[in-house]
Structure formats: C-alpha cells, structure tokens
Amino acid sequence: MSVNIYDTANQLEKEIRETEQFVKLQEAFTAVKKDEEASKIFEEFRSVQQVLQQKQMSGQEITEEEAQHAQEISGKIGQNETISGLLEAEKQVGQMIDDINQVVLKPVRELYQ
C-alpha cells in the first residue's frame, strides 16, 4: 500500500472505533459476556450457525434434527433481550462496514461495469 492509503485506512479504523454503532456493539458484547445464561445461549447459537453454514457451503443436507435445534435456539434468542441486543448491534455495524465497502470498492466496481 502507498503511504497515503495506509494513513487513511488507519484514520478510518480509528473513526470506526468512535462510531455510535461500534460503541454499542462493544457494550452489547460485554453485556452478553457478563450474563452466564446469555453467554451459553449465544455460544450454542454460534456453534449451530457454524455447522449449518459449513454444511450449506459443502452442499451437504441439513438434518431434521439440526433444523429443529436451530429453531429452538432462535426461540431462546428471541426471548433473551441481551442477545437480541447483540445481534441488532452486530447488524448495525455490519451495515456500516457494508456502506464503507460500497464506497471503497467503487473504483474497481466501475471498471468492471
């Protein structure tokens, strides 16, 4: 990377840390970590999500049992405000990162249009 670009990327990184979205994500993450019940459900959710994603990517079928397990956890998450808060915060940060990528990748995108 040229020096300018490196400086600007670092500037962006600092500014991301200061956004309302990122600060809220940190808080939501800490809230889940502090809550034993929420932590347990969240870890279970991540683990099931990983299995399903890997199966989907490799074209393997998802068993009825796995689908039921996933639904069960989704239910638990919907009833747990601490985790719902984290997922919402993740969504907001994800949207911000997508917006940044839209801008940053514009030169390359335009070239191939």
Added chain:
Amino acid sequence: MSVNIYDTANQLEKEIRETEQFVKLQEAFTAVKKDEEASKIFEEFRSVQQVLQQKQMSGQEITEEEAQHAQEISGKIGQNETISGLLEAEKQVGQMIDDINQVVLKPVRELYQ
C-alpha cells in the same frame, strides 16, 4: 454512517484511484479490451470460472469435460501476455483491497478474538 467516516471512506476511494496498482489495472483492462483475441479468451475464462464457482458453491460435481475446458483456457491465458498482465494487475489490486480491509476491520476482529 457518521459524517467523518463517510468523508474518510471517500478520501480512501480517491486515493485508491491514484495508486500505482489501480492505474496499472485500468491500463491492463484497456489493453485487453482493445485486443480482440485477448478479449475473447478473457470472456471465455470468466464464463468458465463462473460456472465452476457456482457448481462448487452449490456442491455440484464438475464434469471431466468442464475440467478439460478450464485447463485449455488456462493454457491459452498463460500464452497471452495481455491477459496475464490483467490477471497480475487484478491480483495486485486485490492484495491492496485485502490490506485495507485488514486495517478497517480490525476493531470488529479484535472484539471477537
């Protein structure tokens, strides 16, 4: 996005356009477009690549015929300096974008470590 972040992302976008890597990619892309033979091989390459990627993502098997076709095109590309130049330029820009993403995504990455 907050105003600062938006400004900084736009600044980064401008600087990307000015990098040696991006300028070379533009030149390499124009060189292929101007060359009828190279254009034809490049389009064929992209089309085969797309089919193989879609099959891979959906878990479908790649036929022997498709594998042979892919190899044939790879051979043609290796012998065509105009296309090889474009692929190398794409690789360099891809590396630069990856480097930027490494920096920009650091706050989120650190949170989940």
